[in-house]
Amino acid sequence: MELATLAKVVQDQVVDKNPIPAEAGAVHEAAASTPHISIKAEPLFNLFGLEVTNSLLTSWIALAILIVLAYLYTKKGSVYQVMNLMLRGIYGLFASVFGGKVDVFFPLVASFFIYILFLNWLGLLPGVGTLLVKVHGEMVPLLRAGTADLNTTLALGFFSVLMIQVFSVKYLGWGKYLGKFFNFTNPIKTFVGLLEIISEISKAISFSFRLFGNIFAGEVLLTVVAFLVPVLASFPFLVFEFFVGFIQALVFSMLSAIMLSVAITDHSH
16 A cells, blocks of 8 residues: 555656646647648758758659650650650740751750659659658658759759850850950940849849749648648649649740840840
């Protein structure tokens, strides 16, 4: 009897020393019941010192799918017929921008379009954003749309602007290329050159945030709608986001094509 009484006293002391506030429990329950939304990609694991995030993993999957499709395209089968139909359509679209130079620039701008399209659409597949894994004691999505990560869109934006500069030097030469930015013949042209430098940097930032903002907003919309209403009610939004993913891929590649076409044109005549 005395042992039972002593055990009861010790248990009461332990409970008193480690109280769990009711407010903390309520906050924990509320956090568990809300959808998972994070503006940055969550890290999953390290690979040879490289931090692999869920968006990077999705980007690798998209790249692997494209490599397989490229291999099947060389086999001249049914995949070849479907892809050739799609490539002919976007070839004619870019031909209206580049004219006779379309064969030179089509591989670049078509790669932008196809890769971004796959990244956008992969983010809408079942399991992407909803399949959770435990990382460092926290549940995070295993997969996330590559273009819903600002790092990915910044890389695409700056690479696009970099290639614009490379082709501009190739077609205009170093003299005319640098003359756009550094012209000290009068103060007005000096100021315009400074604006041109700022404009080139802002192009990359504009590309990046436009693509990231639209895709990330679509992910948040689908997450919130799926959380608040039944699954079937989110289907119209899913169809709309498929359309948005296509439009954003087309906008990015077409803007790159137009700016590239302008950059390689000699305006001194």
